[in-house]
Amino acid sequence: MSLTLWPVTGVREVREGDDLVALLLGRLDEPLRDGDVVVVTSKVVSKALGLVTTGDREAVITRETVRLVARRGATRIVRNRAGLTMAAAGVDASNTTPGTVLTLPRDPDAVAYDLWTSLRRRAGVEVAVVLSDTAGRAWRRGQTDIAIGSAGLKVVNSLSGTQDAYGNALHVTEPAVADEIAGAAELVAGKTSHTPFVVVRGLPRHWVGDHWATARTGARDLLRPDDEDLFGLGARDAVEAVLEQDEPAGFPPAESGAAERVQELADADPGVVAVDLDGAVFRVTPLRDDATALIAAGRVAERLRVGAAAHRLKVSVEVRTAVATGR
The missing domain is CATH 3.30.1330.100 (CofE-like)
Incomplete structure (x- = not known):
């Protein structure tokens, strides 16, 4: 030609x-x-x-x-x-x-x-x-x-x-x-x-x-x-969107398996913090009654919030102040 x-x-x-x-x-x-x-x-x-x-x-x-x-x-x-x-x-x-x-x-x-x-x-x-x-x-x-x-x-x-x-x-x-x-x-x-x-x-x-x-x-x-579209946001802009809790328009809903992936990304130590998904709520519970477990629970909760925003997952995150024994 x-x-x-x-x-x-x-x-x-x-x-x-x-x-x-x-x-x-x-x-x-x-x-x-x-x-x-x-x-x-x-x-x-x-x-x-x-x-x-x-x-x-x-x-x-x-x-x-x-x-x-x-x-x-x-x-x-x-x-x-x-x-x-x-x-x-x-x-x-x-x-x-x-x-x-x-x-x-x-x-x-x-x-x-x-x-x-x-x-x-x-x-x-x-x-x-x-x-x-x-x-x-x-x-x-x-x-x-x-x-x-x-x-x-x-x-x-x-x-x-x-x-x-x-x-x-x-x-x-x-x-x-x-x-x-x-x-x-x-x-x-x-x-x-x-x-x-x-x-x-x-x-x-x-x-x-x-x-x-x-x-x-x-x-x-x-x-x-x-x-x-795998590049709908720039790297820095994706982080800012999560921090501002501002979901940009024009993106598809969460994919199948998103909740499981977000829970995996939370990286919870199974001997220190428990994470359960109850409907549209992630519940984070410390498994020990000490400062280390409470700090770990806060860290996991924030990772869940960031992960959920990145995957456009419509969930909330709750942190329990009592250990799993119910005290």
């Missing part, structure tokens, strides 16, 4: 209410073909939709935040209202009038679908549309563009159930096609060239077409479900 990518240049500054499809078609050097993918930057989409806000950027980020994932100094990694996890909720203060910021559309796939419908009708060809935005990656320096919205495209190429060249079964291999397209397009468009559209040509023809849009396959399919 050989890909060709080129930027659509000479597009004027986008303003609220602009027809992005007309701006694109008016600057194409050659007509679109069946199978082409048009990558559109989220910045021009936000401008055309009027998602320009004046005021304090930090306040706008807070407004767009559903869940704080991690905070380091002034930097916030959050889950935003579109379901994307990214720095500053995707709020952008670059390439916009000083004193204003751009926010992302609440439903990027719906925006991509509308653009795809109009482009397909007016250009008379079977194409796909990808909305791109810039994001960082955990464990990696730098940023790359990702797909935040898509229509008419196979966004994930699942190879599960196939074999590699050595005959090994593939189980979880799923190239993120839409993200790879967005990243490649960013290399062509650049960050400062004011190039809002990139055309990508050469993808397998069956990856592009009406059948993907009809099925409403979009970039939302690239979002990992909450019950598969």
